[in-house]
Amino acid sequence: MNKTARDAREAVADIQDGAAIMVGGFGLCGVPEDLVNALRERGVRNLTIISNNAGVDGVGLGIVLQNRQIRKMISTYVGENHTFEKMLLAGEVEVELVPQGTFSERIRAGGAGIGAFFTPTGYGTLVAEGKEMREFNGRMHVLEHGLTADFAFVKAWKGDKWGNLVYRKTARNFNPVMATAARVTIAEVEELVDVGALEPDTVHTPAIYVQRIFQASPYEKRIERRTVRARTHQS
Numbered sequence: 146m147n148k149t150a151r152d153a154r155e156a157v158a159d160i161q162d163g164a165a166i167m168v169g170g171f172g173l174c175g176v177p178e179d180l181v182n183a184l185r186e187r188g189v190r191n192l193t194i195i196s197n198n199a200g201v202d203g204v205g206l207g208i209v210l211q212n213r214q215i216r217k218m219i220s221t222y223v224g225e226n227h228t229f230e231k232m233l234l235a236g237e238v239e240v241e242l243v244p245q246g247t248f249s250e251r252i253r254a255g256g257a258g259i260g261a262f263f264t265p266t267g268y269g270t271l272v273a274e275g276k277e278m279r280e281f282n283g284r285m286h287v288l289e290h291g292l293t294a295d296f297a298f299v300k301a302w303k304g305d306k307w308g309n310l311v312y313r314k315t316a317r318n319f320n321p322v323m324a325t326a327a328r329v330t331i332a333e334v335e336e337l338v339d340v341g342a343l344e345p346d347t348v349h350t351p352a353i354y355v356q357r358i359f360q361a362s363p364y365e366k367r368i369e370r371r372t373v374r375a376r377t378h379q380s
Contacts, residue, residue: 148308148352149337150359153183156331160296162189163216167252167297167323168196168206172225175316176205177300179333179361184298185209191216195294197248197319198222199229210238219292221245244272247289249322254291256325261290297327300361301350304334305341308355309348317349324350333361 150156157180160166166184170176181200184192185208192215199218200207209215210228217239223229232238243251244266254262263286267273277288299320302313310332312320324330332350337360 146352147306148356148358149306150331150357152359153179153333153361154186156180156333156357156359157183157187157296160184160187160189163191163193164189164296165193165195165294167292167294167319167327168194169297169299169318169320169323170200170205171197171315171318173200173205175300175312175318175320176200177298177331177333177361178205179359180298180331181205181209185212185214188212188214190214193217193219193294195219195252195292195323197245198224199226201225202228213237217241219243219248221248242272247272249319251289251292252319252322252326255293256322257291259291261288263288292326294323294327295329297323297330299324299330299332299350301332301334303336303338303343304332304355304358305338305343305352306358307340308332308350308352308358309340309343310334310350310355310358311343311347312349321349324354329356330354331357333359335361 194215198220199210207226215238219241221243233240247266263279265284265286267287268285273287279286301310303311332355
């Protein structure tokens with residue numbers, strides 16, 4: 146069963162206006178850049194994007210925001226993207242901000258077929274407004290619903306032609322859980338190998354969750370926020 150696509154453009158060719166898409170990555174780490182670029186080129190609109198954050202200006206999901214393709218963001222963090230912040234304050238994009246742990250669990254629940262769950266996170270804050278509350282063991286909990294999507298864009302270190310995936314270090318972030326929670330999961334990999342080349346015990350995402358896979362183009366190592374120590378003068 147060969148699930149390989151020629152490139153990112155071919156992999157996103159059937160995405161239509163109004164789609165809900167999960168996009169892996171944390172900051173600029175583990176972001177499926179080729180798929181995000183292809184989504185911008187495709188030009189589809191009114192998208193709901195489920196992603197931890199929206200990249201930074203001009204990089205990652207930032208380019209899709211700038212192109213006014215996103216109707217709604219479900220995410221945990223806005224801070225590093227000035228375009229996102231301006232659009233939010235101007236009412237140009239709908240945003241559902243979710244505590245990061247709750248965000249992860251909502252996706253995990255969606256992938257596991259769990260419709261909703263109770264969590265104490267967010268009780269007594271704006272996050273809980275309009276939601277069902279229930280007490281468990283003397284502590285109040287908030288009802289949160291599982292998240293699913295039409296498509297999931299994930300990035301892996303290695304993958305085989307069946308779609309088995311291995312992630313590397315921090316790039317593992319949201320990618321594995323998102324791969325389970327979409328109708329169609331599309332994976333871009335740094336190295337595409339033949340079936341049998343991956344050690345089974347190292348596979349993080351089994352092929353059953355992946356519908357399309359392709360060899361990504363070379364990546365540029367980016368730094369989200371550069372912090373340097375002041376130079377000290379020596380006498």
